[in-house]
Amino acid sequence: MPKHVIVPIDGSEQAGRALDYALEEYPDAAITLLHVFSGGPPEIHLEKRGSDYDDLRARRREMLDRLADERAHGGPIETEVVTGRPSREIVRYADEHDIDHVVMGSHGRDGASRVLLGSVAETVVRRTPVPVTVVR
Template identity: 50%
Template sequence: MDILIPIDDSEPAMKAVEHAVREYPDADLTLLHVIDPSVGMYGEGGIYAYDSILETRREAADDLLENAAEIAANHDGSVERETVVGSPSNEIVAVTESKDIDHIVIGSHGRSGASRVLLGSVAERVVRRAPVPVTIVR
């Protein structure tokens, strides 16, 4: 079984890594971090420093993926790591399709009410669009 675990720098994302390693010990796991270029890159001068900002985010993604891989290693799991740039929910679904993933395990921030409506939910959009089963970990 091939499992995709989309991660960000949140506690629920790291819990999703732990859950996947614990519940699917024999699965091939892929950690995915999506750099969303629309978030925080359009401040003063941001458009001119796009490449520099993107490189900084790639470095941060490498650290994030390393931390998540260590969590997996603590549970005797090994993972593949991938970073892509784009809209998180779109990229998660695209990677799922291109890598022939069987299952997605994703963390949820547990937002409700107005904050969920205003901010949207990557996990919710993935559940609606994913061609495979999705487990949401809180």
Template identity: 50%
Template sequence: MATHVLVPIDDSDQATKALEFALEEHADAQITALNVIDPSDFYAATGIEGGAMANYEQIRENHENRAKNLLEEASKRAADAGVEIETDHVLGGVSRTIIEYADEHDVDHVVIGSHGRTGASRILLGSVAERVARRSPVPVTIVR
């Protein structure tokens, strides 16, 4: 029986399903919803490759506000299910950061959506869920 479950959250339907699964299957455990802010998204948004420069700090702040909103929504979903969860957001490469977070915060199970990331990052980097499942120090449940 898991005592601390980590649920990576983004704005995908799969992440929502993963959270709902964790709330149903691990309601007695400590559940942490985690949003990882990928700094490579900042560079893509600034258009550095095209020569245009944008305000890096403003873009970072926008991503952090988005993370806070996603985590507030996760907390509301949990409260609706009668479960209290913890939330956190961190900056880093998505799969690596999820694995490190699990290791550093005594997580004993990860519940992750099957394919939350879309577009070029998924094509170029591969599946985050697959990387987490292969490299995680704890069991991983992938929710479709």
């Protein structure tokens, strides 16, 4: 049974289902909700959104904290916000933090849309050193 599980959270319904699955299947494990703040360096976020980078990160952290507070769980629920390319950062986090399992949502894209857009879940499955459960 995994002792430490990460659940990447992007605010989607699929990520919410992945969190529910992780909480149900691993009731005693430590769970880390991981949000990857993507899109490049802070300067790009400032240009795109006209907002302060630290404020944007704080809002992502609040979203994760709210999710953690709303759900009951036997083990601890931690939150983490990192910046980078989602698939790369999820794999790196699993590698560097003694993670036993990744549970993540998938948008279920296939065919041309998956080729054009890439699939974070598919990349994580192929590259992470631990088991991955993909929830649709």
